[in-house]
Amino acid sequence: MAKEFIKGNEAVVKGAILAGCQSFYGYPITPASEIAEAAAKFFPSVGRVFLQAESEIAAIQMTYGAAAAGERTMTASSSPGVSLKQEGISYAASSELPVVLVDIMRAGPGLGSIAPEQSDYNQIVKGGGHGNYKLIVLAPNSAQEMCNLTMLAFELADKYRAVACVLADGYIGQMMEPVEYPEPVEMKIDKSSWALHATKETRKNLINSIYLEPAELEAHNQNLQNKFAEIEKNEIRFDEYRTDDAEYIGVAYGIMSRIMRSVVDTAREKGIKLGLVRPISLFPFPKAKLRSYRENIKGYFVTELSNGQMVDDVRLAVGELKPVRLYTRMGGYVPSIEEVFEGFEKAFIK
């Protein structure tokens, strides 16, 4: 099948429509705006809803309404906008509404800049809003995955009645690459047992997140935790590169995983056995996979565009048997292959 050369942000929208997404509610923010713009172009042309909301807060609440109505629905934003959405994400997680969120991370804190960072890891992977919940988090590293993982996000959101987030950085959103499209998905999921279709059959249904009795709310929380445990059991995704004989394991996602792939090649040319594990799902995190190397390697080399957020999960996964060392950049700076390799050498070789 032939491919289209397309921006990651636009591939998200085409993937969403192919996945049967019925509505898009968004708000403009760089570097995610191409998503809203492409949605505005394509959604109405295929009989679906596009609305630019009055705020990030309203946009996520609109997806709450659309998901409650039984639709596949989505919103997209970038870091400061996602901070604003956290209230709505918490409500959707509690009401078990399948909402898809795309976060094209930019540099923070505060207004920061429009350049890429990966500093939303904590606010997305750890829940972010109030209460005990998790999102399903998928981290693409190519335009192709922007399409495919958006489609997967819809599937998993429906499968678990959970909020699923496609977590990418500004580089992955802005980069153009070839994309091969799957066939459109036929939506055949019957949500009439819980969703509001404005029919006699669904009149009995209630979407809510308030439980005043502690016992009831504890049971609700426990049900949510059971669901997240189920997700951890079933939905771990990762990719490996040159790990078979590796003495060092690199760990990176998003744009840093692309740079690390080149760093692995550089190291190998110099006779250093570096390999790469790329978590594709950040929740659930590929803990067991990372741990599986620890007897046979000299250490883990984690790279991310933040103050070191994913590294906490790596450390929890692998323990203290082998060193876990970190190379990070912040402020919108994307390091070169050479800089990261130098960081690796400083961490382990020199």
Add this chain to the structure above:
Amino acid sequence: MANKILKKSDSFYAVYDRKPGEDKMNTHYCPGCGHGNIHKYVAEAIDELGIQDRTIIVSPVGCSVFIYYYFDLGNIQVAHGRAPAVATALKRAHPHAIVISYQGDGDLAAIGGNNIIQAANRGEQITVVFVNNAIYGMTGGQVAPTTLVGMKSSTTPRGRAIENEGYPMKVSELIAALTAPVYVERTALWDTSSRNKAKRSIKKALKAQMEGKGFTFCEIMSPCPSGWKLTPAQSLEWMKENMGAYYKVGVLRDEIKTREPIIKEKKTVTSKEIQEVLGTDIKPSEHYPTNPEDRYKNPSMKFAGFGGQGVLSLGTMLANAAMEQGFNSSWIPSYGPEMRGGTAYCFVNISDKEIGSPTVSNPDLLVAFNRPSLEKFEGDVKPGGIIMYDSTIIDVQPTRDDVEILAVPATGIAESLGNIRCANTVMAGVYLAKTKIMAKEALIQTLPKAIKKKHLIDLNIHALEKGFEFIENN
């Protein structure tokens, strides 16, 4: 008539099973609260209009957060102030639904102020029942935007002061100032006659929603004896005398009869139509194999110049053509802090292997369209690589002696073709002719995708050919 008085509305549950505790027959509201009346009017209107199955009611945050205990309707409980946003999406998902956003004054006028104004301004086809009791009831009687001047609350213990809290907000007047709403009325619950008007108002709004007329808004002044620290009877008197003096009852907008309905229907689109609209069913391209020397294979490239010189589109053109010829390719523009300095640039990778980093510190090819780009990036080019520069524009020469250097008067050639904006395509031609990494035909095939203005395609084909001629003649 007698029959009706004795019968509980069908739109209420017979027994309130969702309500915790022993008492499943009575509501959780305080004695003398207005919510009971308003619930009854809503339920009766739904019964009378025969819309129970298709009505969805949105519970706000406030005393009415639990309306799903009582209404036998599709129920959804939402975050504080956000009911109009949620209702917006419910209605757009199900245009046949009757959607009611039931909100109090703290929820609607304070935290949800923007949401209600914007939903009204979009003319969402929903009905808002706005219960105004001039106070936050649920949280224990704090000041609301609607609290009267001088009125004491738990957060205005000295009374609402205009110099601290400003004046009470007349929400219906705000809504009626917008163009889109079709019906806005303020009613009250202080006597039988006013209550009848409140009920009629709700029914009228729901009927207008059924007809697709637009946004309908029913403000109802309602007593809160607990919050006001009055008896139920005193509350009614106080409400009429004080709230009634400031918030005038009456119709602020009624264009139901004259407004054209907007009927929204969901349309179904076939998979084939979706693929056509998205352009995802892509026809394979012709392959034009070439045989480049090894040193030219799998190039990483940097294209740099001023904005408007076609730097970015030269990159996408080559990357797109490479994809069609079966290569992996990537394109990333200068982005973020790198954009500083007046030079736009992009990186392109073309490879028969999977591409790692899309950015490159040491490219195999630099194409510079202005002097700052040449001077800034010349030193980065890999030894044995290529530097191409626009010699019409750049009046200096590269200083490197370990790379191939091509001085191409691209802008001059483009000018001779009548349009300097095809200088980038001239460069593409020179590069392909020099390296043979792709055939001329491969790029011609791609041009319609890279060039949006169709009348410029022939010009760019000429430009490409001129680029090839440049290599043949030099």
